[in-house]
Amino acid sequence: MASKRAYPSGAEKRKKKKSEEDKLSQSKGSLLKYFGRGGPVQPDVSASVGIPELSSPPTDREAPGQSAPPADSQAPGPSSTPANSSSPIDRQAPGQSAPPADSQASGPSSPPSDRQTPGASYPPADSRAPRPAFGQPIDPPERNLALRGSTNTLHQQHNGNFLKEVELLAKFDPVMKKHIDRVESGQFSHSSYLGNEIQNELIASISGKILDTVVAEIKRSKYYSVILDCTPDLSHQERMSVIIRIVRMDDDEAPEIKEHFLGFLVASQTTGLGLSSLILNGLEELNIPFDDCRGKSYDNGANMKGRNKGVQARLLEKNLRALFVPCGAHTLNLVVADAAKGSTDAVIYFGNIQKLYNLFSVAPQKWAILKDRVTLTLKSWSETRWESRINSIEAVRYQAPNIREALLEVRDKATDALTKVEAQALAEEVGSYRFHICTVVWYDILHQVNHISKLLQSATMQLDVAVDLLMKAKTSLTRFRDTGFSAAQASAKDICDEMNVEAVLKEKRLRSTRKHFAYEDPDEPIRDAMKRLEIMFFNVVVDTTTESLKERFESLVEMRSRFGVLRYFKELDGEALSNQCDELCSTLSTEDEKDIDGKELALEISNLPSLPSSDMTALQLLSHIHKKQLK
Template sequence: MSKRASGLDIRAFFKAKQPCSTSPTEQELSAELNERQELVMNSEEEHDLTDKPELELELVENEEVSTCNHKLKLRVFNNRAQMKCRGHSAEEGNFQTYLRDKAEDDPNLAGWLQKNHSYTSPDVQNEILSIMGNTIIRGIVGEISALPVLQYSIIMDGTQDISGTEQISICLRYVDKDLEPREEFVGMYEASSTTAEHLWKIASDVLLRLNLPLSGLRGQTYDGAANMSGHLSGMQALVRRVQPLATFIHCGPHCVNLVTQAVSSSAPVVNDALHWIHDLGCLFGQSGKFKTIFKQIAISENGSVTTIKPLCATRWTVRTPAIKSVLAQYELVMAALEEMAAVKGSVSAPRARGLLDHFNKGTTILGLVLGQEIFLKLEGLNRSLQGRAVTIGGMLKAVECTKKALVAGRTDDAFMSLYSRAVELTTSFDLESIKLPHVRKASNRYGGPAKSHIPSSVEEYFRVQFFCASDTAVTQLDDRFHQEGLGYLAKLEEHLLTGKCHEAVARYPELDAELLQVQLAMMKASYQFTSCQEASQLLTTMVPEVRRLFNQVETLIRLLLVVPASSCEAERSFSALRRLKTWLRSTMTQCRLNGVSVCHVHREKLQAINREQIAVAFIGMSERRSHVFGAF
């Protein structure tokens, strides 16, 4: 085949239009393909027709390339738009439907689809998905390998998909050339067992395949499950036996979640109120009759409806939206429960009567008001720790700020303000007044001859519970964030900020303690900084020659930034898993799931992929494809 430049050159065909940075719509795809067809037709008119055999060969080969381009564009579009390829049968999916629709306006594509081949089969689709996913992952690993000093951390978490298969999400964290922390998802991996040994085998195999040596592993972050965080036989312990410098951090948001759970259990008035809200949400979701009644009442009174949802059994830091929803619609809830309780023959009527009895008490209002005050602070802390760029130093400062706010709110005046608000709401909703519960006299067998304490007022009784909840929050924050790994990193940050040499520096081979001491003194003589973030910003604003003077300081800053504060990136990949592997796609193979999930999570990287590179890789995997599509 001639290599001369012509309008039908397949290289020019693929380079005619670069991928855009926004999501391609079907109209944009159609317009782009029509534009390319016009280019080919115009070039055909200008081409020297004396060499007909060679021209016919080029035309045939461009038909194959055009079809290959159709397929690649569709795979990219489907992955970015979360569209499934197949339907009830192989011929009813979006992939085949799109090709048939485009074939109506493209004779070349129509003729190609009628040939006896398997280039639209699920196996070929999986192959293309795998190539695209591997290309994205190679780009991520390439950025890590190109760092001045190899430092990265691993984030892992597990969940079950719709088919009951245990999926392990693995993410990598590193600090880029601009000293910005990056967290990247690299795949879902099926686990036949959730023991620490098996999970470590999966993680080590992934790192080996990515050509990332364990010598550069500097951090690991998981949840608090025993198989992950166990100090003797958990995965973090197994990793540290191989790489002692892989500092383990218990995920910050998970710690806050456990703190919130302990706070709820410490105050009965708050715990009971949350229980009734959960039962109300269950009734709303399970009883179509009650849902209809509530919506009718809400629309007639307010013109809009706010859904009442049950509380999540594991996510404790999402309580305040449910509390706000009930408090804002309390009268509507009471009216709906009264009407539902009067329905005869309904299995939900007894539940409605029981809930009506509890929601008619002022103590329920008081429990919601007191709980909301503490939960708002903890949920604010939880949200602040979920970003990809969160650092260990920033997390510890946020925890200290939250503790100060909780201590400041633990006063008689603060409690009386909340109690007065609860009394006002109780009066406005015409509920039973807040009363002391029946207090049983303690048996002498347990209390002895001493007289047991009996609260003298309602305020005193519930103030004790409020103070207990506040104290529990503060002590739990102290305990949960007092970790060995955090202590090591705090010492390193202290060394950065004060310049005082610490033995923790000597543990890391990439740090030269003497040279670091000199560079810190030089940097402090010319610049001022009070945190790791400020120091990193200073380095990024320096000219290259000055920045190279502080290469050891930069290495220390990278070490402080590379350790993850949370495993939220893995949690975000679970959201993608729920969108991708639904009950309609429950039989999706692991190979396909991995390719789809990587492409979907990294949509921007997918859009920037060079389709010619993907086509070359796809064609190069088989000699027969080289004969069909030609060489690039």
């Protein structure tokens, strides 16, 4: 009699392995559908069985030989794909095919919703209560959370958001729970689909699908503008961010300005030639034609806006209709920087502001003294964003007496002579009339500049609105020059009275200017300290700001004049309207083709019905035309 085999044969091993792979493919399908759709899959079965949609997790799962229902029956999530496309991360095992939407999955480990698995109970559909809010799985991509943690082990504290969501999903999903039990028991001899590689693949798949959707929307809009900026990262590589700005025009929705971030490009060369080649190659890889680009915007660096070899000049050679508009926020930042460099008193003032922050922030004990007396703490100013220095001035503007008391306390408690001297000098400076006049003047200027800077950074900002804001800022500065200094004196005097110090401007020793030629007359010195501060500080700062606004935004004003006919056509007569339409046609034309016909545009504008308002922005006018179907 033959003895019974103690070990399984090769055929039995292969059969067992194939069975495990089939069961794992079911779990993998559920896992990928969950994270690929941004939440549990909820097939629409209300039409076939007559029950309302539920928020509880579905009970039907994929079985061997079957795959997920079509994408139009999936519940959309933050990373969901369009309804008429299939997700690239909904995988199928070899030989699987998608069943119809109304078909039910079957198999030993994936019962349909109208059956019960042994050992599990399913209440009727109408008695299921919605899952509580704290039981809803969060979506890491939507909240910009990292998926991976410091460990890849289940049920560990720092295993990352991905595995934590898998653990949470297992509490409601019997298939996922069975998969996790097998992983923890060590029954798998192959990948568990919970490691780093599958996480990276999920991220790449979702990112690729989102990018495909964005590119498709850009192509539907046809014309676009490109926004570029370069910055080094933590690995000391120069990276260029690419943003595409479009106007989305759908038949059933109002026109909308949208900005899409396409990603970072590693810039090995920061010359105009290197950066222009980089962006052209990037657009070509995405199959976005550069001939449809009608605008470009970046900072005021020589390699970017250079007229001969800059990026804007090289891209203009490729496309004459890609008009350059400098970054408004960066240009406004340079305006304030120009004003600060023009006055010695301004440079000294910001140096004292930074000294205040350095004195208190060097030790926790000193910072505690400051916090006991103020509600707005001191801020360190930025070297690259001048308009943000309002944060460092605001605390001094409204809490100068408290800061001075904190300085005196630091002086009394300090043990080293250097700290005592520095605290005493800063206390005298903060208590001076000159310091508070400079504080009020700079706060008023930076407050207005910072407000305009925030508006210019809006994704929906329009060219005509931006120019109007800048013109209003220039007008406001002109009025400020007439009354600002006297108002600053009054505010500074109130601060000095609150600190019980004399509001007197200390005289400084007058320096005589050497004559370089015998025929020169000596300059008449300004002996009045207040008059000298007004001329050498206030007038210089305000005049430099006003003039810099005019010079640095000249290209923006010129661009509005080219397209001004689209907004101010009601103010033009027939001949002027025709001339400006022809000029706009010439701007948007090349030797081979043109975007518009000047004569047809003038005729359409002349026949345009009355508008609801005479002061409409370009986007409001476009929305009105779309609403009235005047296209």
